[in-house]
Amino acid sequence: MDRISTTIVRLAYINVYGPVKLEIPTMKVGVVVFPGSNCDHDAWYAINENLGGHAEFIWHDSTDLSKVDAVILPGGFSYGDYLRCGAIARFSPIMGAVKKFAADGGLVAGFCNGFQILVEAGLLPGALLRNEHLQFVCREVTLRTETADSPFTSKLTKGGLLRMPVAHGDGRYFADDRTLDELEAEDRIAFRYVDNPNGALRDIAGILSRERNVLGMMPHPERAADPLMGSTDGLAILESMLASVPVFSK
Amino acid sequence: MTITPELIEQHQLTPAEYQKIVSLLGREPSYTELGVFSVMWSEHCSYKSSRIHLKKLPTTGKYVVQGPGENAGIIGIGGGWVVAFKIESHNHPSYIEPFQGAATGVGGILRDIFTMGARPIAVMDSLRFGPPADSPVADRNRRILTGVVSGISHYGNCFGVPTVGGECLFEECYSANPLVNVFALGVCRQDEVFFAKARGIGNPVIYVGAKTGRDGIHGASMASAEFTEESKQKRPNVQVGDPFLEKLLLEACIEAMKTGAIVAIQDMGAAGLTSSSCEMGSRGGVGIDIDLDKVPQRESGMTAYEMLLSESQERMLLVAEKGREQEVFAVFRKWGLDAVTIGVVTEDGLLRIRHHGALMAEIPNAALADEAPKYDRPHNVKPHRRAPLEPPAHIPASKDLNADLLRLVASPDLCSKRWIWQQYDYTVRTNTLAGPGSDAAVVRVKETGTSIAMSLDGNGRYCYLDPREGAKLAVAECCRNLATTGALPVAATNNLNFGNPERPEIMAQLVEAIEGIGEACAFFETPITGGNVSLYNETLGEGIYPTPVLGIIGVMKTALPAPVQFRSEGAIVMLLGGLGQGSSYHEQADRFGSSEYAKVILNQLWGLPPKLDMAYEKRVHECVREILAAGLTESAHDVSDGGLAVTLSESCTSELGARVTIAAGERPEFSLFGEAPSRILLTTREPERINEIALRFDVECPRIGVTIRERLQIGNGSTNWIYMATTDLKRSFEAALPELLQKHAG
Numbered sequence: 001m002d003r004i005s006t007t008i009v010r011l012a013y014i015n016v017y018g019p020v021k022l023e024i025p026t027m028k029v030g031v032v033v034f035p036g037s038n039c040d041h042d043a044w045y046a047i048n049e050n051l052g053g054h055a056e057f058i059w060h061d062s063t064d065l066s067k068v069d070a071v072i073l074p075g076g077f078s079y080g081d082y083l084r085c086g087a088i089a090r091f092s093p094i095m096g097a098v099k100k101f102a103a104d105g106g107l108v109a110g111f112c113n114g115f116q117i118l119v120e121a122g123l124l125p126g127a128l129l130r131n132e133h134l135q136f137v138c139r140e141v142t143l144r145t146e147t148a149d150s151p152f153t154s155k156l157t158k159g160g161l162l163r164m165p166v167a168h169g170d171g172r173y174f175a176d177d178r179t180l181d182e183l184e185a186e187d188r189i190a191f192r193y194v195d196n197p198n199g200a201l202r203d204i205a206g207i208l209s210r211e212r213n214v215l216g217m218m219p220h221p222e223r224a225a226d227p228l229m230g231s232t233d234g235l236a237i238l239e240s241m242l243a244s245v246p247v248f249s250k
Numbered sequence: 251m252t253i254t255p256e257l258i259e260q261h262q263l264t265p266a267e268y269q270k271i272v273s274l275l276g277r278e279p280s281y282t283e284l285g286v287f288s289v290m291w292s293e294h295c296s297y298k299s300s301r302i303h304l305k306k307l308p309t310t311g312k313y314v315v316q317g318p319g320e321n322a323g324i325i326g327i328g329g330g331w332v333v334a335f336k337i338e339s340h341n342h343p344s345y346i347e348p349f350q351g352a353a354t355g356v357g358g359i360l361r362d363i364f365t366m367g368a369r370p371i372a373v374m375d376s377l378r379f380g381p382p383a384d385s386p387v388a389d390r391n392r393r394i395l396t397g398v399v400s401g402i403s404h405y406g407n408c409f410g411v412p413t414v415g416g417e418c419l420f421e422e423c424y425s426a427n428p429l430v431n432v433f434a435l436g437v438c439r440q441d442e443v444f445f446a447k448a449r450g451i452g453n454p455v456i457y458v459g460a461k462t463g464r465d466g467i468h469g470a471s472m473a474s475a476e477f478t479e480e481s482k483q484k485r486p487n488v489q490v491g492d493p494f495l496e497k498l499l500l501e502a503c504i505e506a507m508k509t510g511a512i513v514a515i516q517d518m519g520a521a522g523l524t525s526s527s528c529e530m531g532s533r534g535g536v537g538i539d540i541d542l543d544k545v546p547q548r549e550s551g552m553t554a555y556e557m558l559l560s561e562s563q564e565r566m567l568l569v570a571e572k573g574r575e576q577e578v579f580a581v582f583r584k585w586g587l588d589a590v591t592i593g594v595v596t597e598d599g600l601l602r603i604r605h606h607g608a609l610m611a612e613i614p615n616a617a618l619a620d621e622a623p624k625y626d627r628p629h630n631v632k633p634h635r636r637a638p639l640e641p642p643a644h645i646p647a648s649k650d651l652n653a654d655l656l657r658l659v660a661s662p663d664l665c666s667k668r669w670i671w672q673q674y675d676y677t678v679r680t681n682t683l684a685g686p687g688s689d690a691a692v693v694r695v696k697e698t699g700t701s702i703a704m705s706l707d708g709n710g711r712y713c714y715l716d717p718r719e720g721a722k723l724a725v726a727e728c729c730r731n732l733a734t735t736g737a738l739p740v741a742a743t744n745n746l747n748f749g750n751p752e753r754p755e756i757m758a759q760l761v762e763a764i765e766g767i768g769e770a771c772a773f774f775e776t777p778i779t780g781g782n783v784s785l786y787n788e789t790l791g792e793g794i795y796p797t798p799v800l801g802i803i804g805v806m807k808t809a810l811p812a813p814v815q816f817r818s819e820g821a822i823v824m825l826l827g828g829l830g831q832g833s834s835y836h837e838q839a840d841r842f843g844s845s846e847y848a849k850v851i852l853n854q855l856w857g858l859p860p861k862l863d864m865a866y867e868k869r870v871h872e873c874v875r876e877i878l879a880a881g882l883t884e885s886a887h888d889v890s891d892g893g894l895a896v897t898l899s900e901s902c903t904s905e906l907g908a909r910v911t912i913a914a915g916e917r918p919e920f921s922l923f924g925e926a927p928s929r930i931l932l933t934t935r936e937p938e939r940i941n942e943i944a945l946r947f948d949v950e951c952p953r954i955g956v957t958i959r960e961r962l963q964i965g966n967g968s969t970n971w972i973y974m975a976t977t978d979l980k981r982s983f984e985a986a987l988p989e990l991l992q993k994h995a996g
Contacts, residue, residue, distance in 0.1 A: 035494075035497070035498055035501070035585060035586065036408065036410075036494050036497050036498075038408075038409070038410025038497065038678055038679075039410075039678060041679065042678070042679060042680045045680060045696070046680070049696075075678075076410060077407075077408040077410075077493075077494055077497070079494070080408070080492070080493075080494030080495075081408070081494075082494070135400075135403075135672075135673050136400075136403050136404075136407055136673045136674075136675070137672055137673070138407075138671075138672055138673070138674060138675045138676055138677065139672055165677045167407070167675040167677060167678060169407075220677070222680070223677050223678075223680050225680070226680060227810075228683055228694065228808070228810060229677070229680055229682070229683075
């Protein structure tokens, strides 16, 4: 009974989007679990069940990323987010390993709280401030892909629109003008909001590191990975990531 | 300390109750013992006014695995999986301190769920406030509303449970007694359910989670009294919540349960350490010895009295297998939580509390948990109501039905609650198939291929006019909501919010409502598996409307439910259940006084709630499930508050409207805005097939119109009563609440 229903869900997916093509099915994604992560299961499920890939959890006090080919910092409230979102998480043991992993060219994606952590850890520039209207906001937004030239967006079309949820209280991207100009000049803005939900400067929803192997974005691609959730637009981001790994792997 | 009559009164115990304590103990209680009895025998913990009536509720059924009496009810959903669910109120604390009151309300019910081994996958809230405008205390009402919403948002979002639905209504009577009822639901394997039943003499009693402080002392007693001028000074009685800690506690408990070393577990909610220990002991027929010196404390110099009555949040008490403590400790250490052995299970059935080497309390567990007083309070009077039974001699005719509709969709009760639910994370865990704004929320269970539909409903105005019929209407409405998503209702939980039960006319409301719920839940085969009673919702002698809130869950195969909104132009609009009007003017007028139209446009309340024919209602549910299963509909939406015109408005999008033609008597208002139950609005391309099914169930299903672009048009064929652009309708609907709240802000 259990197995049959899972099959139905998968078939539904295949019907709508064609058979899942994964060039490197053995590629392994590490999903970091901070004590207050709460989108870790969703990222795991999207990769394993919706994409047929291979994700595994990595506890935050581990320092070993040698067994994974890419890292996801999931959403949630890593350590309660009491001081500032992600401010404590940056000191966790795993983050030292994540920094080294990124420095070696490994792919690191942070969604929502994961983006906040990447910014706090200095892997991405700028800051994520309290939403302009001062309230938590959960809704579907429309994103515009600003560059297809990255391992996270290679299967997307520049200028193409994506629908996926945001769910955050502190998602207003902020940086000084020079940094913003630099991000634009270096084609490092991955996504912009068409309908800015939080007052982010220049409608920025997601950015890339200078080497383009670190992505941070406030929206949740892992929540837009199943036809039953109303959108599968997030899949292309995860798929791009999985397909791009060999290019960067050590 | 000597026990004086004043001290007994301060503890809200009657002289007779005190005598009962003396006879149960065979001696005078100590001060600490008096405190312990006062919370355990409070209305909030003991249900002393309602227990004899709650027995009238149906509690068994083929899906029920665990009925009332545990931390939550449990229902089998097939494939070896179960769901645990329950509703609980946090009304009194939410008035005194809205943010923390509501936040800890969410925290408390979540613990009730995961203490049973179930991981919470959905939360819903039923909220009542005073009017946000046009009230002498509108400012305060808005402040309470925004505080409660941010409290729920703060706690639920951080914990990582989606808040998938609920309801929010406004009446003056809730100004000083807002209602915050939180429903939570979790899933687990049937063979991994945990119970709060201590056993195994010599087994260690382990305290886990947050440290104990002085917060929330006597919270349970506070929730068992009317508010007075001094109530604001009770702010320190409200607990402070930490959702991050709760999230750690959840993960640690679930992981610890998997070790197999845990025998029993219960959260420390109302009455904290006291209730968790004596209830676990009483259920298992054993005693528990506790040494308070070992309790992790966050303040110094706490007395035994304070520690026993503290309602500090995010704490659990568990009984482990002797010799396997270290396995449990290791898990909690991993999650950075305190876990300490503070006591031991004994065979003598006594709750024994030691502090600094001295014996502070020694009470039979059963005396606290099971021997609490039980009252058959006088109720042989008519339930309290002041509204006239007769309609006004002349019900003013509408001057402008278009304007009336716009006012209705922008009224606090009927307008879009997006401003509220957008602050809740309703998509986390990627299970939400239908979220806020749907008739019922639908959450899939990834492990089974089934989904759970759930709905909360209560209508204080209906119940004020007739508590028995109002309660039945709430059950019917919940079941209809579930049916409209294609689900089969299987079980219910309820939250009974009433005034002071010591007033016979209030007690009569409670008894009538319970009996109504019992009757309807038996009829719709949705046994009550647990719930909560919140009495004394009165301030300075002014009570709330009797407000039973039903939470009913249903099971369905995982599939996207039909949306509430129209999907395409040119679809046939049908009204399953029919127009549902009475035949004569008087019949309609009698029932119109309970409608939102009467409230918002006429500013009056009279007569009786809508007439419910339960047998017909049930046939409508069966019929719509079959229609949905056959895939015949493009959209489906239950007709409820505001009647047909408001339901049609909700189904409009900015691009799609409808042209509807209905016959009407002398008053089009009755047809447009009457709130007759048993009706569901459908759009379809296959009206004949729907007719066939409806005929088979002996249910009316007239074709009433067709979907068109950008306009809502309702008339009788010759006159258009409603004729307006859907963009105007949507703007009024969506903008109303933010404008109400922001216009007045600051």
